[in-house]
Amino acid sequence: MESKKKFSLMSAILSVICVVFVAEAAAPVAAIGNSQFFWWVFLLITFLLPYGLISSELGTTYIGDGGIYDWVTKAFGHRWGARVSWYYWINFPLWLASLAVMTPELIHTMTGIEISTPVAIIIELIFTWLIVWISFFPVSDSIWILNGAAIIKMVLALLVGGLGVYVALTKGIANEFTPQSMLPTFDLRSLSFISVIIFNLLGFEVICTFSDQMENPKKQIPQSIIVAGLVIAAIYIFSAFGISVAIPTDQISTGSGMIDSFKLLTGSTDGWFIILMAFLFLLTLFGNMISWSLGVNNTACYAAENDDMPSFFKKRSKKNQMPIGASLMNGIVASIVIIMAPFLPNQDLFWAFFSLNLVMFLLSYVPVFPAFYRLRQIDPDVQRPFKVSGKPAFLKVLVILPMIMIIISLIFTAVPLDFSPDALTEKLPITIGAIIFILFGEAIIKIKHIKKEK
Structure with missing residues (x-):
């Protein structure tokens, strides 16, 4: 029997970076203005630190394909586990659609060819179903994609940060940098973007669903989360600083992406550098979606096998046991959203789809933090290879702070x-x-649990 390929520690770290680091969300955060730096530091302390510690403990204690579904189910039962699996899964095809609508513009930037709406839809569907097809194969077969995407993401972020610093030094600082300007304004606009920063810090638990393909998951999971978390925080802050010192805040919108930042920084909309950046950015979108699809599909399939998601989601490949049912459903839902998009009111489609995916995604994490505390109480004797130390009061703070932020x-x-x-x-x-998505999920849960009770 052929042995499975195994993740090395470096591959695990790069996979976490690929999953968590979201290059396309850099500009929407920069649109907050200088107060983003306060929010970065504040959320790194109040959200990333407790979230990383809790994910490390739960991920090394309860190893398996279920991820956050498994943790919440063990703590609060199948109904809450079903809710988490539904919210966690439905966010993905919405996110996939939001990135798909970016691809025609990237191709236009690379080629200069004007793309009509029907052709744009075809391009978006090709992007979607290529992601679906790749997700039919084990994560170990895609290590080179995940590692490559992680490296490209870091290069792009460092380039935009470095270029921003260079532009600021040679042409002057674009925005006023004073202690007052860096304090939060607490207006509705800036507060609505806090969710984007939190989104940029989520995803550490995805690496836990790759545990059966790791060399030593009980060591590699906390090591990869800690190292990757530090690297990601540093890169985010550096790239955000580069954009902020060189580009006036009023020129950045929620629909702006990293490529728009490169165009503004160079003062050019074409040329070999912009074409190369657009191509590399497109590759990172593939890497992001592939890495997330593997974790989300595993969780949805595992939940379906426990009768907490529709039966179609439990369909696995006979060849390699990959969860192809969940993957196919990703493609179907994302395709419906893409085809409907031209008929929606004229607005920023990326931000609209991204915000909706953001809401569903954040909802899935709300029960995770109290699940950590409850599992400490109801399952105290299980071996915890990585255990968060501290008194009950400290553990309660770790649970409450990120919940409040979400x-x-x-x-x-x-x-x-x-x-x-x-x-x-x-x-x-x-x-x-x-x-609509919450009510639809509740209907599925009710139907599934009526059948269970029978």
Whole structure:
């Protein structure tokens, strides 16, 4: 029997970077202005630190394909596990659609060819189904993609940060940098972007679903989370600083991406450098989606096998046991969203889809933190290779702080707090979409549990 390929520690670290580091979210964060630096430091302490510690303990204690679904189910039962698996899964095809709508513009940047709406839809569908096809194969077969995408992401982030510093030194600083300007304004606009920073810090638990392909998961999971977390934090702050010192905040929008930042920094919309950056950025989108699909599909399939997701999700490949049912459903849902997009009100489609995926994604994490504390109480004797040390009061702080951050983010991202026509046009589709997906998930859970009770 052929032995499975195994992750090395370096591959595990690069995979975490590939999963967690989201290059396309750099510009929306920069749109906050200088107060983003306060939020970066604040959320690194109040969110990333407790989240990393909790993920390391749970990921090394409860190893398997279930990930956060398994943790929440063990702590609070199948109904809450089902909710988590649904929110965790549905975010992915929405995110996939949000990135797919970026690909025609990237191809236009690389080729200079004007792309019509029908051709753009075809390109977006090709992007979607190529991701689906690659996810039919084991993660160990895609190590080179994940590692390559992680390296390219870091290169792009360092380039945009370094180029920004160079432009600031040679042409002057674009925004006023004073202690006052770096303090948070607490206005609705900046607070709604906090969710993007939190999104940029999520995903460490995905590496836990790769445990059966690691050389030594009980050591590699916490090591990769700690090392990758430090690297990611440093790169995020450096790239954000480069964009902020060189590009006026009013020139950055939620729909801007890293390529827009390169165009603004170089003062050019074409040329070999912009074409190369667009190509490399496109590769990172593939890497991001592939790495996430592997973790999300494993979790959804595992939940289906425990009768907490629709039966279609439990379908596995006879050849390699990969969860092809969940992967096919990713493609179907993302394709529906892509085809519907041209008929939606004229708005920033990337931000609309991205925000909706953001809401569902954040919802899936709300029960994870109290699950950590409850498992300490109801399952105290299980061996914990990595155990967060501290008294109960400290552990409660670790649980409460990130939960508060997520709930605040959800409110400012999904709830209309400004009733002006423009604000409602932007926010209401996100609110309505989130409600629809939540109710749909509750209906699935009710049906599945009625069948269980019978």
